[in-house]
Amino acid sequence: MTTDSAATVPAPGQEGTGGILRGGLLVVAAAMMAVTLYFIFFWVPTDANLGVSQRIMYFHVPVAMLGLLSIVVVAAASAMHLVTRREEWDGLAYSAAEVGVLLTSLGIVTGAMWAKPTWGTWWTWDPKLTLTLVLWFIYVGYIMLRAYGPKGSQGARYGAVVALIGAIDAPIIYYAANLWRSTHPTLVVGPAAESGAMDSRMALALLISIAAFVLLYVYVLVERYALRRSEAAADELYRRTA
Amino acid sequence: MSPDPNLGFLFGVFIVTWAGFFGYAFIMSRRQREMQREIAALRTIIEAREERE
Numbered sequence: 001m002t003t004d005s006a007a008t009v010p011a012p013g014q015e016g017t018g019g020i021l022r023g024g025l026l027v028v029a030a031a032m033m034a035v036t037l038y039f040i041f042f043w044v045p046t047d048a049n050l051g052v053s054q055r056i057m058y059f060h061v062p063v064a065m066l067g068l069l070s071i072v073v074v075a076a077a078s079a080m081h082l083v084t085r086r087e088e089w090d091g092l093a094y095s096a097a098e099v100g101v102l103l104t105s106l107g108i109v110t111g112a113m114w115a116k117p118t119w120g121t122w123w124t125w126d127p128k129l130t131l132t133l134v135l136w137f138i139y140v141g142y143i144m145l146r147a148y149g150p151k152g153s154q155g156a157r158y159g160a161v162v163a164l165i166g167a168i169d170a171p172i173i174y175y176a177a178n179l180w181r182s183t184h185p186t187l188v189v190g191p192a193a194e195s196g197a198m199d200s201r202m203a204l205a206l207l208i209s210i211a212a213f214v215l216l217y218v219y220v221l222v223e224r225y226a227l228r229r230s231e232a233a234a235d236e237l238y239r240r241t242a
Numbered sequence: 243m244s245p246d247p248n249l250g251f252l253f254g255v256f257i258v259t260w261a262g263f264f265g266y267a268f269i270m271s272r273r274q275r276e277m278q279r280e281i282a283a284l285r286t287i288i289e290a291r292e293e294r295e
Binding site: 051052053055056059060063099102105106109110113114116117216220223224226227230231233234237238240241 | 246247248249251252254255256258259262263266267270271273274277278280281284285287288291
């Protein structure tokens with residue numbers, strides 16, 4: 001971080017507009033989530049074949065989708081860092097990677113909790129599941145590299161290379177169920193999703209759930225980025241006191 | 243009418259998802275407070291040193 005980082009981090013209790021915006025974002029995300037829960041538990045019809053376990057989809061699809069998108073955010077921010085050499089982009093890449101680990105972990109766990117009642121097993125080496133596990137290892141590898149690898153700009157560059165290579169996994173995971181004979185259900189969101197494959201009320205509930213989780217994702221990412229800035233500012237101040 | 247036997251899985255997913263998000267947000271918020279305290283203390287040290295010099 002540059003020496004400016006210490007100066008730009010506000011003093012405790014003086015977070016100003018940024019803090020208010022983050023608080024506002026949390027309130028909107030929480031309200032949206034309350035609406036989502038109403039839709040999931042009270043409004044949406046129960047699937048005739050899968051029963052209530054199908055409702056797991058309203059949690060699993062958004063978190064898995066955002067876990068996948070997060071590596072794209074990490075790669076895009078890393079590419080911007082390589083081009084501009086600005087520390088802010090590296091901070092965003094690191095923050096998105098950490099949030100990506102959380103979401104991919106949740107995607108894997110919620111997927112397993114859907115698989116058990118549906119397939120009769122917690123885990124199978126299905127291409128989509130296996131590639132998602134590979135993505136999880138890419139995130140963890142990135143974070144470990146940043147924690148234990150070279151520090152400063154060299155570490156950021158190494159991390160950027162891992163992120164750019166790791167992002168190749170994202171489209172493969174997305175299309176995995178279409179590319180290979182997979183037991184995983186076919187796509188329900190995105191450009192390759194079948195139109196009309198879902199009941200309209202289920203589709204609406206899923207859309208609302210995705211919107212709520214996207215807001216929550218943005219909130220968590222913004223908070224992590226603010227923390228990253230504080231960490232960088234503290235490092236800078238420690239250097240000055242040394 | 244007996245409840246769906248898979249209801250436990252649905253609530254399990256609900257709890258895991260919220261525990262994940264809230265746990266992470268809580269850890270971040272605590273860490274941010276610690277960082278702000280550290281930054282304030284370091285600024286005080288630097289200012290005191292600059293005054294001496």
